[in-house]
Amino acid sequence: MFPIGLEPDGGAQGEEVRAQSEEPRAKSAGQKAFPLCATSNTTRTKEVRILRTAKIIQRILATVPIVLGVVILVFVFMRFIPGDPVDLMMGQAGNVSRQEVADLRAQFNLDAPIYVQLYDYLGKAVQGNLGESYMEKRPVIDLIGQALPATLELSLMAILFALIVAIPIGVYSAVKQNSVLDRASMGISFLGVSMPGFWLGILLMLIFSVKLGIAPTQGRIAYGTGLVKVTGFYVLDSTLTGNWVALRSSLAHLILPAITLGSPTAAVVARVVRSSMLEVMRQDYIVLARAKGLREFWVVVRHGLRNALIPTVTVLGTEVGALLGGNMIVETVFGWPGLGRLAVTAIFNRDYPLVQGVVMFYALVFVMANLGVDILYTYLNPKISL
Amino acid sequence: MLAIERLTMIYETKRGRVKAVNKVDLSLGKGEILGLVGESGCGKSATLLTILGLVSYPGKVTGGRIIFRGEDLLQKTPAALRKIRGKEIAMIFQDPMTTLNPVFKVGDQIRESLQIHGLLNEQAEGGRFKGRKRKESEMDRVYQLMREVGIPSPEKRYFEYPFQFSGGMQQRAIIAIALACSAQLLLADEPTTALDVTIQAQILELLAKINRERETAMILVTHNLAMAAEFCQRIAVMYAGEIVEQGSTDEVLEKPQHPYTQGLLRSIPRIGKVKQKLEPIPGTVPDLAALDGTCPFYPRCAQARPACLEDERSLEDVGGGHWVKCALYS
Numbered sequence: 168m169f170p171i172g173l174e175p176d177g178g179a180q181g182e183e184v185r186a187q188s189e190e191p192r193a194k195s196a197g198q199k200a201f202p203l204c205a206t207s208n209t210t211r212t213k214e215v216r217i218l219r220t221a222k223i224i225q226r227i228l229a230t231v232p233i234v235l236g237v238v239i240l241v242f243v244f245m246r247f248i249p250g251d252p253v254d255l256m257m258g259q260a261g262n263v264s265r266q267e268v269a270d271l272r273a274q275f276n277l278d279a280p281i282y283v284q285l286y287d288y289l290g291k292a293v294q295g296n297l298g299e300s301y302m303e304k305r306p307v308i309d310l311i312g313q314a315l316p317a318t319l320e321l322s323l324m325a326i327l328f329a330l331i332v333a334i335p336i337g338v339y340s341a342v343k344q345n346s347v348l349d350r351a352s353m354g355i356s357f358l359g360v361s362m363p364g365f366w367l368g369i370l371l372m373l374i375f376s377v378k379l380g381i382a383p384t385q386g387r388i389a390y391g392t393g394l395v396k397v398t399g400f401y402v403l404d405s406t407l408t409g410n411w412v413a414l415r416s417s418l419a420h421l422i423l424p425a426i427t428l429g430s431p432t433a434a435v436v437a438r439v440v441r442s443s444m445l446e447v448m449r450q451d452y453i454v455l456a457r458a459k460g461l462r463e464f465w466v467v468v469r470h471g472l473r474n475a476l477i478p479t480v481t482v483l484g485t486e487v488g489a490l491l492g493g494n495m496i497v498e499t500v501f502g503w504p505g506l507g508r509l510a511v512t513a514i515f516n517r518d519y520p521l522v523q524g525v526v527m528f529y530a531l532v533f534v535m536a537n538l539g540v541d542i543l544y545t546y547l548n549p550k551i552s553l
Numbered sequence: 554m555l556a557i558e559r560l561t562m563i564y565e566t567k568r569g570r571v572k573a574v575n576k577v578d579l580s581l582g583k584g585e586i587l588g589l590v591g592e593s594g595c596g597k598s599a600t601l602l603t604i605l606g607l608v609s610y611p612g613k614v615t616g617g618r619i620i621f622r623g624e625d626l627l628q629k630t631p632a633a634l635r636k637i638r639g640k641e642i643a644m645i646f647q648d649p650m651t652t653l654n655p656v657f658k659v660g661d662q663i664r665e666s667l668q669i670h671g672l673l674n675e676q677a678e679g680g681r682f683k684g685r686k687r688k689e690s691e692m693d694r695v696y697q698l699m700r701e702v703g704i705p706s707p708e709k710r711y712f713e714y715p716f717q718f719s720g721g722m723q724q725r726a727i728i729a730i731a732l733a734c735s736a737q738l739l740l741a742d743e744p745t746t747a748l749d750v751t752i753q754a755q756i757l758e759l760l761a762k763i764n765r766e767r768e769t770a771m772i773l774v775t776h777n778l779a780m781a782a783e784f785c786q787r788i789a790v791m792y793a794g795e796i797v798e799q800g801s802t803d804e805v806l807e808k809p810q811h812p813y814t815q816g817l818l819r820s821i822p823r824i825g826k827v828k829q830k831l832e833p834i835p836g837t838v839p840d841l842a843a844l845d846g847t848c849p850f851y852p853r854c855a856q857a858r859p860a861c862l863e864d865e866r867s868l869e870d871v872g873g874g875h876w877v878k879c880a881l882y883s
Contacts, residue, residue: 450651451646451647451648451651451652452651452652452653452654452655454602454607454646454652455644455646455652455653455654455727455730456654457607457638458605458607458638458639458643458644459638459639459665459666459669459730460635460636460637460638460639460640460669460670461635461639461665461669462635470654473654473656473657474654474655474656477656547656548655548656549655549656549714549716550655550714550716
C-alpha cells in the first residue's frame with residue numbers, strides 16, 4: 168500500500184503464523200547434557216531430581232580434600248607457635264627434671280618428626296579417632312560433640328535474627344528510597360557493620376542484663392530446669408519434651424549472643440537487599456507485573472524480592488565465614504559452651520588434638536554451609552544448576 | 554472507547570519540569586488500530602504508561618482526562634485502576650528479553666494474569682473441581698492461550714523459564730499475558746523493535762489476527778513508519794511530547810501537512826524511486842526541560858515564521874478528520 172520502508176510488511180507474510188520456525192534458544196550448560204525436550208514432563212522432573220542428588224553427592228565428596236588440606240595446615244602451623252603443651256604444663260608444675268620433660272614429650276609423641284606425627288594423626292582420624300585432649304583428658308570427639316550443637320544453635324539463631332531484621336528493612340528502604348527510615352536504617356546498618364562484636368555484646372549485657380535484668384549474661388540455660396537432652400539443641404529439646412520453663416530459659420540465654428553475633432550479618436544483608444531491590448525494581452518485568460494489575464505489595468515481594476534474593480544468598484554464603492569467626496568472640500563474651508570457646512581455650516593451652524579437631528569441624532561447617540547456599544541458589548535462579 | 558483530552562505528564566527534575574506528554578489529544582474506537590509514531594524520547598511510551606496509570610515518581614500527571622468507556626481513569630482510586638489494568642487494558646512491551654520475570658516459569662506468569670483478576674476460579678467452573686483436577690483445568694486455560702499466540706507444545710513449554718525461550722517466543726508469551734483477560738484495549742509499545750525482521754512480521758501478523766478475531770483496539774507505538782502504514786488505520790505523529798498531526802493513515806502519509814511529518818517521510822528510503830537522495834531533518838530534538846510554549850519544531854523547521862512563536866497552538870482540522878498542530882494552518 169505504502170512502499171515506504173525497506174522492511175517486509177507484517178500483513179503480507181501469509182496467514183499462517185510460522186511459529187515452528189523459531190528454535191528455542193541454546194540451553195545452558197547444565198541442561199545441555201540433559202535434553203529437556205526429549206522426555207515428557209514427569210519423567211523429566213524425576214530425572215532432574217536424580218541428577219541433582221548425584222551432583223550433591225559429588226559436591227560432598229569434593230569437600231574431603233578441602234577439609235584434609237585445612238587439617239594439615241593447622242597441624243603444621245600449631246607446631247610453629249613457640250611453646251608446646253609440655254612447656255606449658257611444666258611451667259605450671261614448677262620444679263621438674265629434663266628427664267621428666269622428655270618422658271612427657273615421648274608420651275604425647277611430640278618428640279617424633281612432624282611428618283610422623285601427622286601420619287599417625289591422620290591414620291587415626293580416618294578411623295574416627297581424633298585423639299585425646301591434653302588438658303581435659305577426654306576424647307576430642309566427645310568435647311566437640313558437646314560443643315557443636317551449642318554453636319549451631321547460636322549461629323542459626325543469629326542468621327535467623329539477621330534475616331528477619333534485615334530483609335524487611337532492606338526492602339522497605341529500597342521501596343521508600345531516601346525516606347527518613349531509609350536513611351536511618353542505612354546509618355544504623357553502617358554502625359552494625361563497623362561495631363566490634365565484643366563491644367556490642369558487652370553493651371547489650373550492660374543494658375539488658377545489668378540495668379534491666381531481663382536477660383542472663385552467661386551460659387545456655389539456667390540451673391534446675393530439668394532439661395532432658397535429646398539433640399543438644401536446647402530450644403529444640405525443650406520444645407520436644409514440652410518443658411516450657413527450659414524453653415523460656417534457653418531462649419532468654421540465646422537472645423543476646425544471637426543478636427550480637429547476627430548484627431554485622433544483618434547490617435550487610437540489609438544493604439545488599441536494599442541495593443539489589445533498587446536494581447530489580449527498575450526492571451521491565453516489574454512494570455509488567457504492575458501492568459497485570461497486581462497489588463504493589465505482591466509486585467514488591469513476589470516479583471521484586473524473589474529476584475533480589477539471588478545476590479543476597481551469595482552474600483549470605485560469605486557471611487557464614489564471618490559468623491564462624493564471630494562465634495569465637497561472642498561465645499567467649501557470653502560464656503557460651505560452644506566450638507568457638509573450645510577453640511580459644513584449646514589454642515591458649517596448646518592443646519594440639521583439640522585445636523585440630525575443632526578446626527576440622529569449623530572447616531566442615533563452613534564447607535557444608537556453602538554447599539547449602541549453592542543448592543539454595545539453584546532453586547532461586549533457574550539459570551543455574553549445580 | 555478511549556478519548557484522551559489535553560493529557561499532560563511531567564517529570565520533575567533538577568533542571569526543571571520536563572513535559573514528557575504535553576496536552577495530548579487522542580481518540581480510539583472499538584477495534585481500531587492507532588499508530589503513534591515519532592522519534593525516540595518524544596513521549597510515545599510515556600503516553601502509554603500514563604494511560605495505564607503506571608507513571609511513578611518523579612513523573613506526575615498534571616492535567617487532562619483519559620476517558621475509557623465513559624469513565625475518567627485519572628479520577629479512579631488505585632484499587633479501581635488495578636481492576637482495569639491487565640483486565641481491560643493490557644500492555645505489550647518493547648524488549649521481551651527483559652519483560653518476563655527470569656525466575657518464574659513462563660506458564661505460571663501467564664497464569665498469574667488470570668489469577669489476579671479472579672478468572673482462574675471461574676474457569677474451574679465455580680470451584681466445582683478440587684485439587685488436582687482443578688489445577689488441570691486451570692492449566693488447560695493457559696495452554697489454550699499459549700496455543701492461541703502460536704507457542705508450540707504448550708504442555709512442555711509451560712514449565713520452561715524465560716531464558717529457554719527465544720525472543721519471538723518470549724514476545725508471544727507476553728502477548729498471551731496481555732490476552733489472558735480478554736482486554737479490549739491493547740497498548741503495544743514498540744512490540745517488534747527488539748526482534749529480527751522475520752520474527753517481526755510474525756508478531757505483527759499475530760497482533761493483526763487478534764485485532765480481527767477479538768476486535769481488540771490497539772495503540773501501536775513505533776518509530777517505523779512502514780509498519781504503521783501497513784498495520785494502522787489511523788496515525789498520530791508525536792514530536793517533543795505533543796501530537797503534531799493526526800489522521801487516517803492514507804491522509805497522513807500521502808498528504809502530510811506538518812513540516813515535521815513531511816521531513817520524516819523525506820528521510821525514509823522508498824522502494825521504486827531510484828537515486829533519490831535522503832534528506833535528514835536538520836538539528837536535533839529540543840531539550841524537553843527548556844520548552845517555553847512556542848512550537849518545539851521551530852528551530853528545525855524550514856517553513857518557520859513569526860507566528861510559530863505565539864504561545865498557543867491547537868490541533869486544526871484540515872479536512873477529512875485530518876488534524877494538524879502548526880501555525881501554517883491556524
